[in-house]
Amino acid sequence: MIDASEVRQSGFRGELIQSGDQNYDEARAVFNASIDRRPLLIARCLDADDVAIIVALARSRDLPLAVRSTGHSVAGYAVCDGGVVIDLSPMKGITVDPSARTVRVESGCNWGEVNDALQPYGLAATGGFVSITGVAGLTLGGGLGWLVRKHGLALDNLRSAEIVLPDGRNVTASSHANEDLFWAIRGGGGNFGVVTSFEFDIHEGGTVLAGIVLHPAHAASGAIRKWRDLEREAREESTLGALLFHMPDDPSLPEPMRGAPVAGLGGVYAGPLEDGERALQALREYGPPLVDKFAPTPYNEAQRMADFLWPPGLHSYWKSSYLTSLDDAAIDIVVDRFARVPSRQTVIVLENYGNSAWSRVAESATAFGHRDWPWNIVVTSAWSDAQHSERNIAWTRELLEALGPYRAPGAYVNYLGGDEGEAGLQAAYGAKLTRLAAIKAKYDPANLLRLNQNIAPAQHAGA
Template sequence: MINSSEIRQSGFRGELIQSEDPDYDEARAVFNVSIDKRPVLIARCVDADDVARVVVLARKHNLPLAVRSTGHNVAGYAVCNDGVVVDLSRMKAITVDPSARTVRAESGCNWGEVNDALQPYGLAATGGFVSITGVAGLTLGGGLGWLVRKHGLALDNLLGAEVVLADGRRVKASSHENEDLFWAIRGGGGNFGVVTSFEFKVHPAGTVLAGIVLHPAGAAAGAIRRWRDLEAEAPDESTLGALLFHMPDDPSLPPPMRGAPVAGLGGVYAGPVEEGEKILRRLREYGPPLVDKFAPTPYNDAQRMADFLWPPGLHSYWKSSYFKALDDAAIDIVVDRFAHVPSRHTVIVLENYGNSAWSRVPESATAFGHRNWPWNIVVTSAWSDAKDSERNIAWTRELLDALGPYKAPGAYVNYLGGDEGFAGLQAAYGTKLGRLGAIKAQYDPTNLFRLNQNIAPAPLADAPGG
């Protein structure tokens, strides 16, 4: 069994936390409080050398190994029972090169921190609809964000990465170095090693038109149809989503709005404000909204505007699906089911990525799958009391089942909840799963990095989709 003295003797310089330490429970907690796992050791690394030392010892002792950046993923893979957690949360160095329009960020960073560093230069990175999402997990699985329609996924903007492999070696991956690994980590998740830093190209986006228009729940179906019709022909600069949620029970709100169910049409227009206003004018023509909060906004502030919808400290369960078209009947199902949602913390998001930078990247360019479906619906169920878990999970599954006739094949791996098994992998990667298994066999043949949406190592000829 691994112990702290053995890790210290290896030269480890970070912080080691075990069950007897007073901050153990805080250190093992993740965003989804349904996840309650007890690792033997949490190793808060200060650099890539620390990461390599922990990886080597976990492999030596054949212990489960979890990798934590910010712990935001709903499936809770950032912590494990009876194993070791490689905690990257102290690795937060950010280096901006404004002339080259690049940023290098270590894996403990979240997207808010990255865009705070970029804002003084009038630049922005593509990742993250909310600021607290980790750079690492989001990028490795895809990387949605408010600039995705204009500049693509976070992984589409990845120039290179530094990776600690299962044998402890530190390597670089880019378009000209370990190209197969670079292909795999752009969509294949944490299956191939611990990525300790990322280098991204970034884009001018100092100020954007951002905000939300709110309609009462009774007008939700019509408002969402108006959004759908506008987004189907929207320019790349427009990344607007439709949301169903409950307003906070906040004394500062007018009494009729406190805790009220609403339909929100919100997002970012990353182009000339006057052009964005033309789109908003058509959005507003649907009817007088309860709230109209669109305004020119610094991008790093715009990235925080939706943070309140996904607060920490809640139980969470997510389900999602792509759609080839967003039929009226599918919208009606979502709205009707939301009227009976068991928790006021649940948020449903409808997204559009068709005919945009996301869909123009060649399908074979990265491990990310399914760029051909324009619409996505993600149900982010959340509740405060563990006793309500069964009811909320059942409601979520029933909603996605009801949408079955309208769904397209495929899944976004970062939206998988952890209970889909191999079917989830097949949905996420399709025919790319064979190549991913072969690359996994090359870089992690014993499957040390298995606490994730796991791709088993397999020679290409033997792998599904191979």
């Protein structure tokens, strides 16, 4: 047990939650319902000083320490058994400087909240395909979003970060201060400290052309091939994906579409609307589609357009890989496997980032890597009943195995499911893992921050 009164006496000002408290079960719940962990203490921090107190507590008692921003990680790293959770969710500060085109964001925010704050200025931040994704976790691992092809990843737009280190110090990391730490946190995840705030470059946003066209499942292969072919010449303003999913069983939908399997081609064109109409014309006319939902949309609303596909509270298991190519046979493999998906709540996403701002950043500039693989697949399996877990997990693994000849030697760390181990780290970081392990040894030699896609300190890694 942890004596909450002692924590209070140390100067902690936030909320302390323990087993037996009325809101304990709610506080320990995360996005993935398969994660059921029971921490000794959940500390909802108000500021960096609160964070430092809880870091010291975990360090002094050698307790497992988890860090939670919004709890969106499918691997469930935001909560632990028998340890302490630093819950950053009360830290919601957002400060916009429209003249400097920057925003400072505390780590309890999600991307929807950030872009809501930016929308009145006609500005937008690059990060987040759905609104509930946390700023902290997404940025530290990469930061895909609807502006990635035009403006890069969230971490490419990061100017500085405030970080509480495992030894309790509060430091700034930027291109001018603690440069090695700044390099590492841009892709290396939460291995090096607890980031309490981020400063980002932001961009013109306002109204974008956003939406999706839907095709019946029997036409999915042809529709995805059309998207693939158009992507090879796509403008940077256009960030589009190809999705396979089932429509909601919604009485407001036409009867043939209720619960129907579909292929969706959708996303955002972040440029002049008339240019977007021309650029997306071929995609929108192909088929023709069952539905064309592209329309001028405020950017903060566009960020929410896919939220319905990934609701919290389902059992989830994800697998992902970059692809060396996406030929017709690879598309057929994905479509064929989707036809036998065991859960209607599962979504498959194919992504393309080639010939864009994503690929213009030097490979050595950040810990994030693999910018030379433009195609990616992420299989986000989800289901309601825990009894169906084994079947859904097996199906997900089999799909990735079937794509073996197309899988590149690389993976996006934020899409890893948590069971990949050392192979996952190698796929995410490759040769950069050695440098990351050395930086880890400098800032967290005892590996206090190990409940993540963990990079062991160099001396522990045998380096």
